[in-house]
Amino acid sequence: MDSIAGDIRSTIFDTLRTSLGKPVELSDQTNIINDLGLDSVAVMDFVMEIEDRLDISVPLDRIAEVETIGDLVATVRDLKGGI
Amino acid sequence: MGLFDKFAPTAALYNQLENAGANPFNVAFEQVLSPTEARIGDRAILLLGTNNYLGLTYDPAVMAKAIEAIELFGTGTTGSRIANGSYDGHIRLERALAGFYGRKHAMVFSTGYQANAGVLSTLAGKNDHLILDADSHASIYDGSHLGHAQVTRFRHNDPDDLAKRLRRLAGMPGDKVVVVEGIYSMLGDTAPLREFVQVKKEWGAYLVVDEAHSLGVLGETGRGLAEAQGVEADVDFIVGTFSKSLGGVGGFCVSDLDGFDILRVTSRPYMFTASLPPSVVAATTEALHQLRTRPALRRQLRDNTGRLYAGLADLGFSLGPEPNPVVSAIMPSPEAAFTFWTRLLEAGLYTNVSLPPATPKGMALLRSSVSAAHTLEQIDHAVDLFAQIGREMGLIAPAQVRAAQ
Structure with a gap:
């Protein structure tokens, strides 16, 4: 794991815990819809928080491909590019 | 399973x-x-x-026009305008809409949903960008997905967040098309259009406003939120529906942009569906007249x-x-x-x-x-x-x- 992915992962964990408002067990394998009970709009709203924190925009088709937190880390890592 | x-x-x-x-x-x-x-x-x-x-579904003049149209033109058009031809009524309704909005071009779709599907999927192509208000109606989301543009959303009614997203796209090729609504259908709130117009001008984006719930409701003459906020000249496309204040069914888009009519042979939700029946077209035309004169x-x-x-x-x-x-x-x-x-x-x-x-x-x-x-x-x-x-x-x-x- 590179350090940028690690930073992204902790940002995602942190944002998810804040928006869920309760302590949850999170890992790369956590399924965002099935395990966390978010609906499609709640997922997009949560991604918006990540976008703000990391100053990126995640296109909707990329969000649609995301199932697990690990997927989201990879997508965000890709969008951050070489930064 | x-x-x-x-x-x-x-x-x-x-x-x-x-x-x-x-x-x-x-x-x-x-x-x-x-x-x-x-x-x-x-x-x-x-x-x-x-x-x-506006309660026009039982208006005697509107009903009379629908009945007359059935007697003159029958119950349905049985085909699309591209493949099977337009009726005089379709063209007259488009002229009436263009006249009402004071714009050069108007196009009629078979539902409001299809108007958004037809306009958004076609305006923004493969290398273009659609930037949607997060609380947009399903037809705006679906219309965006139907095309090939990259789609992002900004925080509801937040011009600063829109600006941030346009800034992130600044270096990228392709046109940027921003989509907002006049009145939002869930909470009845309106968009801060004046601020959105400033942002879209600053970043050189196009602006689409869906006035589905604001046509006949807002503005001095009922043209909607863009009229009410005095920014019509900076709204590139207005989309709307006939199924609310006009009491019928169908959708439309008006614009002043040259070349607009190419959508008639490029917009699949316009081309590959039956056109509105004569009774609906006639009733809608009369309802628009009622809206303007009452x-x-x-x-x-x-x-x-x-x-x-x-x-x-x-x-x-x-x-x-x-x-x-x-x-x-x-x-x-x-x-x-x-x-x-x-x-x-x-x-x-x-x-x-x-x-x-x-x-x-x-x-x-x-x-x-x-x-x-x-x-x-x-x-x-x-x-x-x-x-x-x-x-x-x-x-x-x-x-x-x-x-x-």
Whole structure:
């Protein structure tokens, strides 16, 4: 794991815990819809928080491909590019 | 595994409502008597959830034009305008819409949904960008997905967030198309269009405004929010529907941009579907005429809206932020929304239930829509029913407590 992915992962964990408002067990394998009970709009709203924190925009088709937190880390890592 | 197993959670909720004998998604009016009254079984129902803003569905002149069109042109066009030809009425309606908005071009679609699908999927191509308000209607999301543009969303009604997203796209090739609505259909709030116009000009983007719920409702002459905020010249495309204030079905797009008509042979939701039947086209054309020549309808709608909004706010309901003809009471839970809705219907008042993900921020809403055709007595009766049932459910304070405040 590179350090940028690690930073992204902790940002995602942190944002998810804040928006869920309760302590949850999170890992790369956590399924965002099935395990966390978010609906499609709640997922997009949560991604918006990540976008703000990391100053990126995640296109909707990329969000649609995301199932697990690990997927989201990879997508965000890709969008951050070489930064 | 059955084909429908994937819908099990939704099916469970749906069946529960069905078994309880009150399913908001399955209401059938056996008779409709007027824009504001219907019957279910032997029960008279006051309609407060039909988006019939100007109450034109039973207007004698509108009905006469529909009947005349059936006699002259038959019941349907049996084909698309591209493959099977336009009728004179389609072209006259497009001219009337262009004239109403003072724009060069107008295009009519078979539904409002298809207008968004047809416009958004075609305006923004493979290397272009669509930037949507987060609370956009499903037809805006679906229309965006139908095309090949990259789609991002910005925070609802937040010009700074839009600017941030346009800044992130600044270095990228392709056109940027921003999409907002006039009145949002869930909470009845309006967009800060003047600020959005500043942002879109600063970043060289195009702006589409969906005036589905604001046509005939806002603006000095009823053209919608862009007129009300004085920014029509900076709105590149206005999309709208015939199925609310105009009392029919169908959608449209108007614009001043040169070359607009190429959409007729490039927009698949326009090309590959049957055109509107002559009766609908004739009724809509007449309804537009009524909208233009009877500003009193808009004033009556304003008065009725103010009365319902103030009445519910005074009772202590949490409502959307502005008094517009969509008046939504925010419920504590979906269960409360269903119960409230059911009890109102049993008492003879029809409203709507709106639930996530169709609603913003996971809200459960009991949604009303006001018509110019409502009498003040009907509005007051509706407020009384909200008061009675709201108190019985413990959602608002008892009468004596509020009176003492």
